């Protein structure tokens with residue numbers, strides 16, 4: 581019987597609501613799969629600041645060390661926006677602590693939700709490979725320097741070639757395995773780091789002669805993703821550009837609540853952090869109406885990647901897709917279902933799909 585150790589970091593805002601929903605799904609999937617899942621919980625972000633004075637406390641680090649995968653809700657909120665160390669810093673510290681340099685963010689229009697996309701006739705189906713532990717998010721020096729009568733502020737865009745190499749290679753491998761075009765997004769017309777990014781992409785391209793490669797500047801890519809989303813299949817880009825373009829992808833499919841993601845160190849079967857693309861949504865937190873799809877899909881990626889349970893991954897993805905096709909829908913999708921009502925619909929679908937499979 582499979583035995584899995586899951587660490588749940590529910591975090592702030594809607595984090596507890598959407599991870600709670602995903603855990604209800606996990607309960608049923610574990611029962612079906614005959615797994616024992618040991619679930620531990622720890623604090624991250626604002627909740628951790630309140631409880632421990634630190635957005636990424638020592639206790640959470642120790643819990644990560646014991647886990648075979650981590651499911652995260654979201655961090656942040658107005659309460660902590662002026663904190664000396666913000667909740668978001670805890671998330672970044674955790675990604676770095678876990679060495680999770682690759683962030684995979686798939687997006688597509690679900691059947692039945694075509695009307696929500698501003699581009700409803702277009703083919704919107706892609707994945708963003710976002711570099712996750714380098715660039716402006718982590719470069720040094722950073723901070724404020726007080727000058728006579730002025731203030732200077734510095735953020736550093738820093739990358740090693742090896743950091744670019746591994747994420748671009750991962751995206752090439754994915755594009756090759758799925759017979760897709762790779763779009764590398766940079767700002768090579770301005771930034772030195774982007775010029776090296778392009779060189780690395782071109783060099784790797786020689787190892788992947790079957791993968792068509794397109795280079796795009798990030799500003800043009802943002803425009804083109806809206807006009808011609810069908811041209812984008814696999815996007816690889818640095819940390820900040822990936823953050824921005826993945827929220828844009830949320831807009832393309834109709835709601836940010838629909839996107840899940842995997843933060844991993846490149847090799848399946850290893851520990852990762854699985855997090856919806858959205859944040860803590862302070863505007864709807866506590867109302868019981870958050871869309872838990874991103875958290876449920878993150879759970880699906882978790883069981884597939886860290887635990888090699890690909891059948892369970894498929895089961896969750898199908899149950900979510902069928903529920904989105906049939907409804908009920910949460911308010912972000914134009915419906916009036918609660919998080920709980922949608923979750924129950926997903927669990928029911930899960931049962932149906934499971935029964936169908938058992939019979940056939």
Ligand code: NAD
Pocket residue numbers: 594598653654655656657658668671836837838855856857858859860861862863864869870871872874912
């Ligand atoms: P957000 O993603 O929290 O919300 C943006 C908009 O999308 C809001 O209108 C929100 O209601 C909506 N939305 C997001 N998720 C939804 C869901 N599951 N269902 C329905 N609607 C949803 O972004 P923001 O408002 O810019 O940031 C709020 C806080 O979250 C900030 O502190 C930010 O730093 C943090 N944040 C955290 C993460 C993370 O923990 N991974 C990611 C992004 C932002």
Ligand code: IPM
Pocket residue numbers: 656668669671672823857859
């Ligand atoms: C995300 C979030 C985070 C990021 C923030 C909260 C640090 O926006 O995961 O997309 O920028 O990586």
Ligand code: MN
Pocket residue numbers: 823824827857
């Ligand atoms: Mn983001």
